Amino acid sequence: MEKNIKANMRKSIHGEWSSKLIFIFAATGSAVGLGNIWKFPWMTGENGGGAFVLIYIVSVLLIALPIMIAEVFIGRHGKQNPVASLNYLSNESSSFDITEIDNRLNRVTTRKQKYSNSDDYTNWQLVGWMGMLAGVLILSFYSVIAGWTMSYIIKAGSGVFTGIDLESSKQVFNNLVADPYLLLFWHSLFMLLTCYIVSMGVKGGLEKAVKILIPGLFLILIGLGIYVTTLPGFVDGLHYMFVPDMDKITPDVILSAMGMAFFSLSIGMGSLMIYGAYLSDKSSITEVTTIVAFADTFVAILAGVIIFPIVFTYNLDPSSAGPGLIFQTLPIAFGAMTGGQLLSTLFFLLLFFAAITSAISLIEPAISYMIEKYSKSRLESTVIIGLFTWFLGIGTILSFNYGADIKFLNLNFFDLLDTFTSKIMLPLGGLLMAIFTGYIVKVAIVKNELKLKDFIFSFWYKLLRYIAPVAVTLIFINGFI
Ligand code: PFF
Numbered sequence: 001m002e003k004n005i006k007a008n009m010r011k012s013i014h015g016e017w018s019s020k021l022i023f024i025f026a027a028t029g030s031a032v033g034l035g036n037i038w039k040f041p042w043m044t045g046e047n048g049g050g051a052f053v054l055i056y057i058v059s060v061l062l063i064a065l066p067i068m069i070a071e072v073f074i075g076r077h078g079k080q081n082p083v084a085s086l087n088y089l090s091n092e093s094s095s096f097d098i099t100e101i102d103n104r105l106n107r108v109t110t111r112k113q114k115y116s117n118s119d120d121y122t123n124w125q126l127v128g129w130m131g132m133l134a135g136v137l138i139l140s141f142y143s144v145i146a147g148w149t150m151s152y153i154i155k156a157g158s159g160v161f162t163g164i165d166l167e168s169s170k171q172v173f174n175n176l177v178a179d180p181y182l183l184l185f186w187h188s189l190f191m192l193l194t195c196y197i198v199s200m201g202v203k204g205g206l207e208k209a210v211k212i213l214i215p216g217l218f219l220i221l222i223g224l225g226i227y228v229t230t231l232p233g234f235v236d237g238l239h240y241m242f243v244p245d246m247d248k249i250t251p252d253v254i255l256s257a258m259g260m261a262f263f264s265l266s267i268g269m270g271s272l273m274i275y276g277a278y279l280s281d282k283s284s285i286t287e288v289t290t291i292v293a294f295a296d297t298f299v300a301i302l303a304g305v306i307i308f309p310i311v312f313t314y315n316l317d318p319s320s321a322g323p324g325l326i327f328q329t330l331p332i333a334f335g336a337m338t339g340g341q342l343l344s345t346l347f348f349l350l351l352f353f354a355a356i357t358s359a360i361s362l363i364e365p366a367i368s369y370m371i372e373k374y375s376k377s378r379l380e381s382t383v384i385i386g387l388f389t390w391f392l393g394i395g396t397i398l399s400f401n402y403g404a405d406i407k408f409l410n411l412n413f414f415d416l417l418d419t420f421t422s423k424i425m426l427p428l429g430g431l432l433m434a435i436f437t438g439y440i441v442k443v444a445i446v447k448n449e450l451k452l453k454d455f456i457f458s459f460w461y462k463l464l465r466y467i468a469p470v471a472v473t474l475i476f477i478n479g480f481i
Contacts, residue, residue, distance in 0.1 A: 238305065
């Protein structure tokens with residue numbers, strides 16, 4: 001009952017973004033992160049270059065963006081944590097028409113009858129549960145990688161990269177990941193900072209951070225993009241990224257590219273749903289999500305355009321560098337340029353900030369759930385979930401050193417978490433959100449919330465009902481066979 005009232009007031013109990021622009025910054029902060037700069041180039045290298053990039057872009061446009069709109073829609077309409085929002089909307093849609101004969105007026109009338117109350121249990125809330133779990137699982141390894149970034153800020157600032165060659169750069173990276181205590185230190189520090197910001201709440205913590213960080217990161221990336229045009233490997237780098245070798249397209253490459261699109265746009269697990277819950281009813285969901293999707297894709301592509309010319313200039317093998325790719329390549333470029341020490345410090349600092357704005361969105365769904373469901377304080381909820389995530393992160397730390405050979409399905413702990421979340425949980429979450437919005441929620445509710453011109457609505461609705469679910473299902477089936 002109490003939750004009903006909350007939702008009907010049509011404002012989240014956690015507050016609202018101050019403006020549409022702040023939502024765009026926050027959602028871009030969630031989307032742009034290690035995924036774009038660390039994971040996208042690594043995945044592109046591992047999956048054969050141009051073919052992967054092509055499928056990635058197609059996945060963003062035809063599958064991920066339509067689902068992203070649906071996810072923000074569910075959040076803004078429900079105005080609660082993902083579990084409760086899905087539940088609310090599902091109950092709201094399960095009404096049916098009662099036709100009666102009104103004897104007094106002697107005519108037939110129709111009225112709506114609800115099947116259920118808005119907080120009755122429905123199975124759709126499981127999608128919210130899966131999302132919260134995915135967020136915590138992802139954050140547990142994300143924080144370890146963000147820790148590498150923090151350690152690289154110090155290295156860059158103290159001039160370790162000045163004039164560095166490929167061998168030494170690899171050595172610096174290998175020394176770092178071989179030391180579990182060092183990794184634990186950085187992972188713990190990153191989790192502490194994330195939890196600190198989250199504990200201050202959405203407006204206090206998040207808004208201030210994203211306003212400066214996002215524009216800063218864009219500027220420095222564009223600067224680097226201009227620099228790499230002077231490298232001898234520039235053309236080879238571009239060729240590798242943009243000329244697809246069709247022979248390299250396999251079901252697994254397609255699954256990886258689609259998973260990457262979900263990961264990079266932060267969709268399929270409720271992050272954008274909870275951010276949508278804090279979005280004012282006046283803002284256009286389609287407009288803001290489209291801006292975020294383009295900004296995110298731009299950063300990922302730009303990151304590739306920066307990394308691959310360096311890779312080819314220094315004769316690295318793009319397919320075998322693995323998750324260390326950017327940490328081994330970028331220092332060489334920074335080390336060779338004038339002002340590289342300052343620039344590299346700034347770069348890793350901004351990457352760290354990009355990581356923290358994403359980390360916040362990974363943990364927020366679970367935290368908002370704890371607060372609303374168990375009436376815990378924000379601080380208490382943050383401590384509980386933060387500690388659990390921190391502990392899980394130790395598994396990832398060990399998979400880069402002592403536990404590297406402990407494998408299940410030929411994957412170490414980190415690879416297993418990454419594969420399971422990106423290739424299964426996020427696409428599955430997205431698929432269910434598409435089916436939910438496209439088939440379960442009453443179309444009138446969706447129309448009313450999105451307020452789109454008829455032809456745009458029907459185009460999006462078709463993508464959501466037919467293209468996205470069929471594509472995700474087929475890619476799943478093929479990828480696993
Ligand atoms: N999109 C983030 C990145 O590219 O680094 C990672 C991420 C954040 C994934 C939030 C999923 C999510 F819900």
